[in-house]
Amino acid sequence: MNQTAKTGVSRCPIDHSAFSNNKPLSANGCPVSAGAAAFDPFSNDYQQSPPDYVRWAREEEPVFYSPKLGYWIVTRYDDVKAVFRDNKTFSPSIALEKITPNSDEANAVLASYDYGMSRTLVNEDEPAHMARRRLLIEPFTPEALKQHEPLVRKLARQYVDKFINDGKADLVNQMLWEAPLVVGLHFLGVPEEDMDLLRQYSIAHTVNTWGRPGPEEQIKVAHAVGNFWQLSGKILEKMRQNPEGGGWMQYGIRLQKDHPEVITDSYLHSMMMAGIVAGHETTAHGTANAIKILLQHPDAWREICEDPALIPNAVEECLRHNGSIAAWRRLATCDTRIGEVDIPAGAKLLMVSSSANHDDRKFEEAGTFDIRRENASEQLTFGYGSHQCMGKNLARMELQIFLEEFTRRLPHMKLSEQTFSYLPNTSFRGPEHLLVEWDPAQNPERTNPGILDLHAPLRLGEPSASAISRPVVVEQAILVTDDTLKLRLVSPDGKPLPRWTPGAHIDIECGDTGISRQYSLCSDPADTGHLEIAILKDPESRGGSAWIHDNIKQGDRIQIRGPRNHFRMDPDVKKMILVAGGIGITPISAMAREAKLRGIDYEIHYSGRSRSSMALLEELSALHGDRLKVYARDEGNRNDFATLLAKPDPDTQIYACGPTRMLDGLQQCCETWPEDALRMEHFHSVLGALDPSKENAFEVELKDSGLTLTVAADQTLLQALQGANIDVQSDCCEGLCGSCEVNVVQGEVDHRDVVLTRSEKELNNKMMSCCSRSVAGKKLVLAL
Structure with a gap:
């Protein structure tokens, strides 16, 4: 039975009229389900494993009344979080109340x-x-x-x-x-x-x-x-x-x-x-x-x-x-x-x-x-x-x-x-x-006393996805062009690797350099026995590709993170135009394979310096035939985006990966297409680079936490949140990966990421906290 807040009158919280006469009754006569009637948090089954004890409730009756306890029991994630979020409707005043009244x-x-x-x-x-x-x-x-x-x-x-x-x-x-x-x-x-x-x-x-x-x-x-x-x-x-x-x-x-x-x-x-x-x-x-x-x-x-x-x-x-x-x-x-x-x-x-x-x-x-x-x-x-x-x-x-x-x-x-x-x-x-x-x-210290002096860096606050690595073995490392190395990676113990979807990437840790780089997967997503990536040795890169080309060989054991995906393919799209420039073919190749498997109408437009420099070209040609269009610069053959995209089609989506110049050109040619018809994977981004001399400080109100913070001109929103003990995930800190996304309740956002689509940015209901800021230093309200 339950006490009302206003009158203190004892009344049954269950609507009896909603039940048929044959509904089982609890000990106090309330028509509740058998599981609800039997619920006992003091039982050994609950003590051994509360999640297993209420599994039935998560699946069948996520919110139920327990006659034995006199409490409503809430079991699902979204419902529990919603209760925690609203401290006005759901008062914490009984959190330390004796659940069994004293004599x-x-x-x-x-x-x-x-x-x-x-x-x-x-x-x-x-x-x-x-x-x-x-x-x-x-x-x-x-x-x-x-x-x-x-x-x-x-x-x-x-x-x-x-x-x-x-x-x-x-x-x-x-x-x-x-x-x-x-x-x-x-x-x-x-x-x-x-x-x-x-x-x-x-x-x-x-x-x-x-x-x-x-x-x-x-x-x-x-x-x-x-x-x-x-x-x-x-x-x-x-x-x-x-x-x-x-x-x-x-x-x-x-x-x-x-x-x-x-x-x-x-x-x-x-x-x-x-x-x-x-x-x-x-x-x-x-x-x-x-x-x-x-x-x-x-x-x-x-x-x-x-x-x-x-x-x-x-x-x-x-x-x-x-x-x-x-x-x-x-x-x-x-x-x-x-x-x-x-x-x-x-x-x-x-x-x-x-x-x-x-x-x-x-x-x-x-x-x-x-x-x-x-x-x-x-x-x-x-x-x-x-x-x-x-x-x-x-x-x-x-x-x-x-x-x-x-x-x-x-x-x-x-x-x-x-x-x-x-x-x-x-x-x-x-x-x-x-x-x-x-x-x-x-005991290791008996033969190696030096291990007592070793300890890993402590991470306080929200752990970063960049710390979640796994070992893999390089089963194959072959040059597929003069400057492109293809790696085939397998689990050291022969177990399946994580499942992934087209557009996903992994991060490779480059030994002890402190460098890690993201590379799109280009193998078959259905095959969990191995992962494949192709790495272009770029003389203008930040060092990752050069290190991989110079150091990784067959049989090596390396650390990777992921797979993760922020370049997702819509599996229900009717038609796809897939555009790749250079090594940008890697995620596009996986999407093309998936499109063929699903029976989606698709075409591939692949540009490069020369056919000999274009990775995966032979296998793409064998798999996709006439659907593959090749544009080799040394043959005087260039992709004409204006012609290709002259006629907007609401049933077509365009997926593109390649150099910034190519992506900028595509974006201009898609201005008249439906919103978000164009989806792009970027190699890097400088939009979120912070120049304190050009930034405004701004206030951010955290609606769920009851706090108001100031984000300084030389500080990112992510840094301000983590410094105030607010848990927010993070990884790339460049506006590329999407892991630090937060929900915006109010205020206008200066979006500086390359993750959100055009329509998502216009909705103004989420932002990447690692790089985006408020417009003109105005206040933002976040659902945190």
Whole structure:
């Protein structure tokens, strides 16, 4: 049953008239589905895997009422994100409410300790929430967090030192609970207290808030919570005596002098207690979950051991697939709808964010654990919007460093035989024990002590797609023209490579040069056994093609990223004109192959210096016959775009790739064609080059996060967003790849990318944050 917000009257939230008489009844008489009636977040099945437990709901009943819990359950990604986004309709005020009401006896125990937990950043409404968040967020920004890296690395080393030669460990008991607590206390500025006592208090706080304790346990928990409250007050008073300390709580104490109406005494006391829990519990659980899932996938574990650069994205995938926050709560402040379901005012919501993270509508093959998943960082484990976890980047730091320490020093570690148990509650999830084993004789540092001095660069904030690489072997490297090298790439283990669509490219990392370059795929998209690219040795290039020609040979093992595609072919188009200049034939060749397979009417127009210089010409001719038109400059044969495109056709699309001069000419000849009939792939772009002397600073309002930022004249929007702790993906930073796209709610954009089509730019509802700006320095409003 549910309580309405206005009257407090108990009423059933289900419309009985919508059901037939034979609808199964729940225990309280509501006609709900069998799955909804049986839903129990305290069951072992939920604790073991919340996403699997509610899979039926994601597929059949994404929003349902649970009579046992008295909450509406939300399970799909888009719905959960929409609730997080709207903090007016869906109040966070019940986020820390006891999901199992205390008995009178337990309340009396809490009162005896003068327990008075008030609102914190987690569960307060506007305008109080953003006023505090704006004041207190600076220590959580990536730049400010860098100062904590040495401590986290030191702790990781010290804790692993304690058991490195034992050959076995319970990682939760021996490291993963205590080490994050030390980091959390250090960040807060709290002197290290009795760790075992704080662990007991933290567990009690979790059970008290999100668990289902019985009558006797409620009394025990109430005493622990009461003692925790009093200890928090004593620590706070001690810190007030030295407000110049470096911790976040001292930062708040100093701010209180100028903002006493925002940073109140009751707030500081409550945040002290909540911060001790939040500062370590989610990271402790998150690290244990991450190591568990990685060791359960030996190939993934081996890959991050061999290539630590994969760790940042592996962390995001661990948070998505097996995160430490299973669910969160909101209160409906008015009658509303979620998806297709009417929600009454006063309804309590349990958003199962772990289920949202397994929604196939958002994440392809969501049940698969993939450390190279390019949108893994869009997981909702940290929440979303103005209440997104402020400590997300501190958690990312710890997870990355802990995983690096384990992969470097214990790459041969494996899970011991065990049954995993979890503390029964709705929201916080991690194994109570994590038993691992290894052969100490194989510890790498015994034969190579120098590995202890190695560590990968730390990436704070949103991981970049440019860090998600995979090894491939060069099965074939042949010159197909005097200056064009064709590479055939295969997986080292013989497994299939990722699927791709025509127009896609991969990035090749050029050894230790720090250079990476994009090359379009020109093989058969249906064949996942190999990838093929062709690279022109360009004397005016930025060094990538020359390095590949001079260094890569058959049998080499290289790193690639992708495939990714921002030059997509419309599979439903009726007719295609495919135009290529020089090495621009590579994506065009894949499109032509796909057009032939689909029975699309198509023609290819391929221009080059000479037939001998034109890559893939022989195989294109054999495959496409008369549909291929060749324009060799040395034969005096040039493509006449004006004639070719003289008559606009609404059923025809033009796809082109080649030199800038060719693309500019095509664009002029397509002015009278329907919008977006012409689709182009660019080799490079200078439109987004930033010249601070010619730029205007501008304001950007983040509608979902409740923040307003200033983008300086010498700063990109992307840099401003990431500096303010806002997650935005990025890769090329040249307006070429489309990964940093953000949605525009209001304002006029100065588009400087080569990704968006003409009509997309005119719609003005999205922009590339790495290069585009506002027009004349005017304010933009973004859906972030």
